[in-house]
Amino acid sequence: MSELLTVEKNKLKLGFVALLDCAPLVVAREKGFFEKYNLNVVLCKEASWASIRDKVSFGLYDGAHMLAPMPLAATLGLNGNKTAMLTALSLSQNGTAITLSKEFHTLLSKTIDNWEDDKLVGEQFKKQVKSSSVKPVMATVYPYSNHYYQLRYWLEQHGIDAEHDVQLIAVPPTQMIPSLSNGAIDGYCVGEPWNSLALIQKIGGLLTTGHKIWGAHTEKVLGVTQEWAAAYPNTHQALVKALYEACQWVEDINNKEELYQLLALPPYLDQAATKLSDYTPPLAMEQHFAGATVNIPDPKQGIFILEQMKQCGQLSNQEADFSEISHSVYRHDLFQHWIS
Amino acid sequence: MNRLNVLLIDDEPERVQALKEALHSLGHYVVCQLPNTTHLNKRVEDTHPDIVIIDMDSPNRDTLESMSTMSKNNPRPIIFFAEQQNDRKTMCDAINAGVSAYIADGLQPERVKAIMDTAIAHFDAHSSLRAELEKAKTQLADRKVIEKAKGMLMKHQGCDEKQAFETLRKLAMDRGQKLPDVAQSVIDVLELTNGLRK
Helix, strand or coil, X not given: CCCCCCCCCCXXXXXXXXXXXXXXXXXHHHCCHHHHCCCXXXXXXXXXXXXXXXXXXXXXXCEEEEECCHHHXXXXXXXXXXXXXXXXXXXXXXXXXXXXXHHHHHHHHCCCCCCCCHHHHXXXXXXXXXXXXXXXXEEECCCCCHHHHHHHHHHHXXXXXXXXXXXXXXXXXXXXXXXXXXXXXXXXXXXXXXXXXXXXXXXXXXXXXXXXXXXXXXXXXXXXXXXXXXXXXXXXXXXXXXXXXXXXXXXXXXXXXXXHHHHCCCCCCCCHHHHCXXXXXXXXXXXXXXXXXXXXXXXXXXXXXXXXXXXXXXXXXXXXXXXHHHHHHECHHHHXXXXX | CCCCEEEEECCCHHHHHHHHHHHHHCCCEEEEEECCCCCHHHHHHHHCCCEEEEEXXXXXXXXXXXXXXXXXXXXXXXXXXXXXXXXXXXHHHHHHHCEEEEEECCCCHHHHHHHHHHHHHHHHHHHHHHHHHHHHHHHHHHHHHHXXXXXXXXXXXXXXXXXXXXXXXXXXXXXXXXXXXXXXXXXXXXXXXXXXXX
């Protein structure tokens, strides 16, 4: 075992959003991984990604569970004040999907016999959209997210115009399932558990998954400001090590039952989490928390995300060096230095 | 005319009322105040607010931020307050008070600043009021817990009130816990043992 780091600061506050992939933070706290590194961490639940960004930017939190594009967006100053951020640890890979309302899914099922066949699914979706007099309403949560990019990517890949053929709107995660069941929206692209829960409640059907759209990709990261990382290097290292160990614990299939019990505790998700423990969706989400390429921040992933931002018109006036930005935000060097 | 349309999104009725009156007296018009709603997208399109003031803890913040990037056809894009202001102090005050704002692109910064200062003051006042109320409630609850634990100890140990209180105090000191917490665990333990006896 390595010697204990002398941390500059041992009382920390980390923000998180109540999604399945906040699991490493919950486990690090409840299973004593933070304690092992002499860190006393308070986990603060936030209702929006906007608040996560603001509270980290302005130093109310030391760091947070962030969407993979968030530290890049903050560094570029997109939609908010410009704060240089970085990540030295990816918390999770994949875990998003597109769910359609029961009616829409049933309609498409008449002409789709194999939902694994993405070409067929795309063709039939397009046919339905083009022949319908009303545009389907598709929802996402936040504009600087894989969910939003994946939804647009999938639509455009199949020749469906995201601006004209469908109507894209934003809805908070907790409102997704009610909105789908009352017909306010026809589908959504979000992270787990919101796809599985709609499937379990039989109010929706799976169109495709983020993994099928992009292949393996970083979904959530540990985000901190560059200023914080410079001021507290040992604390940052201890935090990354504790969370990395928690990620390995989460990925271990033997811990699955205990994991869902921890997530169901009142400050984190709620009893809904326990419904997921023995559910297998019809298309694999491939959500992973550990594995050869899962936890190391990959600047190539960062560049790919920046390209998606550009594709969606979020970088219109920016002449940016994608490689340089991505290398300053996705710090694979710190990870390699700290995790051996 | 200096009148601005303000859309207020907050589900604390007293705070909504107080802030609404304050903005009225500044000469502005509060378009509508609505608790969290699934139809926010449409409400913003219909009401064309110059400024949206929203509780920091509302999940609808992400929805508002999405609107400006997702619908390019939006006639009056709204942007996050921080984008225009470059005013770290006001942003910090706003975050600490728990209020956030989105404004119509192109609105003069100084007009927004006055509204924000008013909102921050009202959110601050409301949270200190709430903190006091919470404190009073907790104190009352604490007293009740301690009284109950004392009563149970007196019955269980056959001691007087003073001795029961001393026992609780000693337990609290030994464990380094607060008196109400110790009282609660005494109640839990005694209730359990009584239950087992029956």
